[in-house]
Amino acid sequence: MNKTCLECGEKIVGREDKKFCSDGCRNAFNNKINKDSTNFMRNVNNKLRKNYRILSEINTEGKSKTTRAKLLSKGFDFDFFTNILNTKTGNTYYFLYDQGYMHLDNDFYMLVKKDI
Numbered sequence: 001m002n003k004t005c006l007e008c009g010e011k012i013v014g015r016e017d018k019k020f021c022s023d024g025c026r027n028a029f030n031n032k033i034n035k036d037s038t039n040f041m042r043n044v045n046n047k048l049r050k051n052y053r054i055l056s057e058i059n060t061e062g063k064s065k066t067t068r069a070k071l072l073s074k075g076f077d078f079d080f081f082t083n084i085l086n087t088k089t090g091n092t093y094y095f096l097y098d099q100g101y102m103h104l105d106n107d108f109y110m111l112v113k114k115d116i
């Protein structure tokens with residue numbers, strides 16, 4: 001079986017389980033993977049931080065109401081949150097760390113701050 005290097009495509013000679021032709025290629029390949037994952041994580045963390053900042057700005061009282069339009073106008077991204085809390089009464093809160101929100105009727109959202 002002819003195997004080729006995952007990084008440069010050169011034919012690999014030697015052990016059957018080798019994936020790279022050289023240490024240099026293995027390092028280059030792994031660095032790329034790590035870079036992609038750290039870029040992705042950085043982007044997600046930035047979104048989470050931004051969402052958290054927006055909720056903290058609006059919800060200064062610890063409990064308040066706001067609208068979807070207001071959240072969106074500040075750049076809030078509803079796809080990113082840290083955890084979901086389903087209450088016994090059937091409500092679903094989405095949390096960004098200790099700041100949470102729950103969809104109310106129409107365009108309204110209830111903002112809450114978790115007591116830690």
Ligand SMILES: [Zn+2]
Nearest residue numbers: 005008021025
């Ligand atoms: Zn190579």
